[in-house]
Amino acid sequence: MAKTKTTYTGKDVMDFVNSFVDTEQKKKDSFRLIELMQEWSDAEPRMWGPSIIGFGNYHYKYASGHQGDAPVLGFSPRKAALTLYVYSDTERSKHALADLGKFKMSKACIYVKKLSDINITALKELCIESIKYISEHHECSCRVK
Numbered sequence: 771m772a773k774t775k776t777t778y779t780g781k782d783v784m785d786f787v788n789s790f791v792d793t794e795q796k797k798k799d800s801f802r803l804i805e806l807m808q809e810w811s812d813a814e815p816r817m818w819g820p821s822i823i824g825f826g827n828y829h830y831k832y833a834s835g836h837q838g839d840a841p842v843l844g845f846s847p848r849k850a851a852l853t854l855y856v857y858s859d860t861e862r863s864k865h866a867l868a869d870l871g872k873f874k875m876s877k878a879c880i881y882v883k884k885l886s887d888i889n890i891t892a893l894k895e896l897c898i899e900s901i902k903y904i905s906e907h908h909e910c911s912c913r914v915k
Contacts, residue, residue, distance in 0.1 A: 776819040795884055803845050806897075807825045810843065852881070855879060858899055860903055862899045867892075
């Protein structure tokens with residue numbers, strides 16, 4: 771079985787943002803996301819893998835037997851876009867997406883160019899719904915607010 775790359779690393783989050791993020795706008799947005807996700811999750815930011823800033827943690831196990839740990843909420847300030855790991859496939863999340871603003875999405879990731887493109891209230895709703903979903907379906911450090 772392949773080893774999971776997204777594991778807690780112990781690296782410093784602020785050092786990562788200051789050395790990795792390539793534009794001032796993305797740095798500003800990254801620091802704002804850290805503040806918001808820390809408030810919403812009630813968890814300290816931690817580095818997961820080489821480039822994901824995560825908040826809280828949970829243990830997952832798939833029917834295939836693959837299992838591991840992951841952050842409850844997270845994001846990565848990638849070159850092309852801010853990648854948000856905040857989505858759970860629930861009806862409430864689908865409604866929040868409709869109000870989110872300008873973004874692209876893959877199966878579980880939301881991509882935004884800059885925070886000013888999205889509705890922060892809708893992002894908060896997505897994050898809170900994700901925390902709720904994870905707390906109901908996995909062993910986790912999260913608390914539903």
